[in-house]
Amino acid sequence: MKHFFTNHHRLFVILLAIFLVGGLMIKITSQSVLATDYTISSPTTWDNADDISALGEIGNLTINNGVTLTVGGGTYDSGGLTITGTGTLTVNGTITVNGEISGSDGYGITFNFATVTINAGGTINGDGKGFAGGAVATDGIGPGKGIYSSSSGGIGSGAGYGGRGNTLQLLAVLFMVRA
């Protein structure tokens, strides 16, 4: 895992107060905000939940122009991976998302930020990163997999997902952008 931070900003606020009003205690419990801004300025991979967890609380996340951040596709994470930030996800470069796949189970990547901005030239790309296609003379993988047909000259048909297909080669990854 590689991290390249050009802005490491921390806020640490603790509020703790106790007031006594006519014998009634009003307690305001402590609140802490600890967020780190990340700027990706060279190729970086966060490929499993441990990588994401090691980032701590994320504030803003910026992918610089010409740089790729690769997310997922390492150790299988049941339910997929979620990257949550309290600030803005800004994509000037590329985020490549890999499906979290184990056998016939597959999950996507979720970005959960207050604001998401994918600027011109920026890309979030999951092309061909879903369930694997069948190897030679085998079926594909996934709930809409395509079938190898030995009786018809060794033809594989197209996969189905949103639309009806017939055999799976590759299923692109599912991912979510949430703001």
Next chain:
Amino acid sequence: MGTITIDGIVTSNGANGSTYRGGGGSGGGVNIVCATIAGGGTITATGGTGGNDGGSSAGGGRISVKYSSTNTFDMTKATATSGTAKYGFTNYRTPMSGTAIFINTTTDDAFVYKTFSLEAATGTDLNQADTSDGVFFFHNFTLGDGSNVATLYPLPAGSSPTSFGPTLNLTGNLMVAANSTIAGNGLGYNAGLTTANGYGPGNGVYDAVNGAGSGGGHGGAGGNTAAGGGNGGDAYDSATNPTLIGSGGGGGSGGWWGGDGGGAITTVSAGQVNIAGTINMGGNNSPLYRGGGGAGGTVNISANTIIGAGSVSANGGTGGNDGGSGGGGGGRIAMYYITSSSYSGTRTVAGGSGSANAGATGTNYLYAEAVSTPVSVDGVAVAGSPTASGTSPAFIVTPTEAASNPMNVKIQIATDSGFTANVQTFDQSSSGTGWTNANTTPYATGTSATYTVQSPLTAKTTYFWRTSAKAPAGMNDWGDWSTTYSFLTNAKPQITSFTASQDSAGLVNISYTLSDEDDSSATVSFQYWDGAQYQEATTTTGEGSKTSGASPGTDQTGTWTGKTDYNTQYSTGMKI
């Protein structure tokens, strides 16, 4: 939730198949949830294209954008197309496009500007939670904007003989914009492959004598193959409220197959259905030789108003050339409006031609829907809290029909809201007894119709009731049931034989008869006028005394003697 701005690219495409024979991978998924969606970028989930030499291409993926506030994103830039169609040796289907939809979660308005599928095996409620009854609830549903091609696919569910299409249930309007299509052609039961029968309750068959397939049936029967061969599929489904998909044609010999049946779509709109584009639930043609045509499917629309000049069709598919094939039977169209219709497009349910015999024409209706509106029970308006009534209540309803055809009316009661327990139906088209017109003659539109229950209901019981109407000169089928209301059989006590007199000493003598239809006792109270307002009478001397006050019982006569200082006001100055 915040703002998502996409000026760049969000892409989740399937990969292409390998150079030779490999199938393409399907498009992936993009799921966006936000308050505001903006930008001029692109979102794609395209299926991969199959390899050369027969590899089949893949279906498109899924794009869902749910926003709670503002959408300024160019919705035509979200695409989930399939891979480029290629011909496969055993597979005659082309891959379908995926789904791309924008939903305003605050207003429940949905927008499809490219492609979307309503899958009858699923569904959504108005909270956008998943269901499985095939009904999709929205406020407004907009298909296209008139300047681009948008397509909505109704995918069926269930199993033969009752496979059905999805239902759009809208509290607002449906717009099928110009250049856009609800495309259920070929989305019915499968056709038979070569030398095999088709599928569905009206399936076409393979006729080994002629080596040809007969047509599938639905609204009309499928065409037979040549003499001595196989019969076309039979007709089935309701003509006035169809919901089922069309049956597939029989396969032919020599590797040729029949045509798939047409799909089905049902739309219920509380507002307006605007058909500026196309609705096509046709059966597929046999691809070239000897197969039978698929039967047309279903278009079922019920709306407050219907407008537009686009076409609506559920035609049967044509049978293949040579071999004596049969064409598919026409499907079923049933379109109903409540307030008005200026729809001027074409509606066709033609049978498909065959090299031997054509399929029969299907059924085709466009009518005003008769509506019966509940007004009151025993004189108490239905709006508001549950109505109390006697055990032989009188129901008042008002039937209306936009085309001004006279209507028969029926009222149904039961002791449960699902109308399964102690159900009674009072059908004026069968008997006029108890109805104000005392016969089965239809009521003019807008006429108040009253039915009085002839055999007393059970006392102290909550009943549910609803009403419906039909216009024999119009659609001649019962319209939808009205809103259900309830009432409690708890009759009001009645005071009759009321007399009052005052003697020279100022004593007022009141005599009355108390009766109650469904109680053996009741409490009587007395009030007197004190010059400014009514006051409850008590036994206090000078204000009145009850000689036989409370609970005189059913049909009992009681008396009460009071004294008032207001000697000239006894007839209006006292009440019970």
